[in-house]
Amino acid sequence: MGKLVSTIFVTLDGVYQAPGGPQEDTRGGFEHGGWSFVYGDEDFGRFVGEVFERPAAFLLGRRTYDIFASHWPKVTDPADRIAAQLNALPKYVPSSTLTDPAWSGTTVIGGDLAKEVTALKERTDGELQVHGSGALVQSLLDLGLVDTVHLVTFPVVLGTGLRLFKEGAVPTKFRHTGGRTTPAGVSIQSYDVAGRPDYGSYELPENA
Template sequence: MRITLATFLSLDGVMQGPGTPSEDTSGGFEHGGWQFPYADEQLWAYSAKWFAEADGFLLGRKTYEIFAAYWPTVTDENNLIATRLNSLPKYVVSTTLDRAEWQHTTVIRSDALKEIAELKARPGRELQIHGSGVLAQSLLDHGLIDELRLWTYPVVLGSGKRLFEPGRAATALSLVESKQSSSGCVLNVYRPAGRPTYGDFTQDG
């Protein structure tokens, strides 16, 4: 299976608490719900398209708990996102989660990179990561993510957790798709392209 990452970012790279004011207030974050003013039909259409490609989900503990508190309550069979999340296998990486009551959930407690590499080697379409910043950073550093789907919103927050924090492994990316929504959000889809290459403009010509 391919491992794909989808996440929402502010213009300054913050991915924390996009959905609601109470979603993630850790570190004193006060900007929760910043995505809401920019949500539009194009966002949901792309989300539905990608969720249809999922054969499973890979989540960090905090994102898992947010999802598990909401999506099982959505019982509309026409809601593709809810149907996929509730019916497909979910793998949550955590050493502190005591139990996972959301159906079809497996907790990965140790040797996470090895377990995820083994999941990736299985036949199938996509094992999708949504949010889950700490997990995503680790998998990016170890070359386990095949595609990044990044929605960048026209807002600067100034604080909060970022996808690309200092200390990330240097990685070049190849842009494979780019679109703009009616609310001014830009969707860029990238695939890892190995190590960055470098040059020197003073030596040009």
Template sequence: MKISLTTFLTLDGVYQAPGGPDEDSSGGFERGGWSVPYGDEDFGRFMVEVFDRADAFLLGRKTYEIFAGYWPKVTDADDPIASRLNTLPKYVATDTLTSLDWQGSRPIGGNLVEELTALKRQSGRELQIHGSGALAGSLLGHGLIDTIHLLTFPVAVGTGKKLFRPDAEPSAYTLSASRTTGTGVVISSYEFQGSPTYGTYGLPEDA
């Protein structure tokens, strides 16, 4: 089973609080909800395609709390996103939450790299991360995420939490798919390839 990440980013690389001002105001962030004006049918169609491939979910603590407060209330069995989130296994990366009320949820902590390496050996399609920027940033640094779906929204907020950490290991990716929604959200899918290679545009020394 491979690990995939689907995440929303601003043009200046911020992932914090895309869905509303109350999602994450830490650090004094007051610009939450920046993704909302760009939701349309193209956006929704892509998200349904992603959830159709899920066999399990991996969530950070904060994203788990946001999702657990919302999705169990969506009880329509035909809802393509709620039906999967409410029924498929959910692994929550936390050392503080020990009791998880959302059906099918269980905490994983300790050595997360070892836990996830073991999960990746299991059969299945995708263990999906949605949001969970702090968790995703850590896993990107360890090369554990196989596929990244970056949804880049045509807005810059100037401040906020960034997905890619400056101390992460350098990584190379191959662009596997790209599309643009009617509202201008660029959806790019990347496959992890390992360490990058380097070159130069400079003239040869003996030229």
């Protein structure tokens, strides 16, 4: 049984849209693409390298898949660990419109997302990694299918853009499993999903 692990970049105000470049995702007239670039120091790169030591397969949203597929197949240096993993390992894309993917090792999955991803986890030996793919991560969290989230928060507020934890998300509790902060101020925190929240009150008992 595999673990479904999400690694996602967000701003301080929770925006996940277009971290990598100005034209990456301009939905809604978004003009702040590329907001993560200036924070990519050695510590940040080391974390990304560590993540890419562990995948057994990848599960990618359609938009993230298209971005990756336009770049990583062109990177053929065997010393590039990220490219080597992405190009060699199985990639799965939930989509009703992607019919003939050109990137080798890609399988399109359709139908019931919960059923398909559960089956995919059951036959994966190791980490089934989701990178970016904010809308897909939202759905997977709501379905209770995510095991671990690496939430990478950058010290910038944008004010507009698609947010990861939006109104109506299923209430979810997380258990902190580790973290670090890079010299550039990027907070890298890891959480295991731990079910539904617990509730209490700070009010003093009447007879206290």
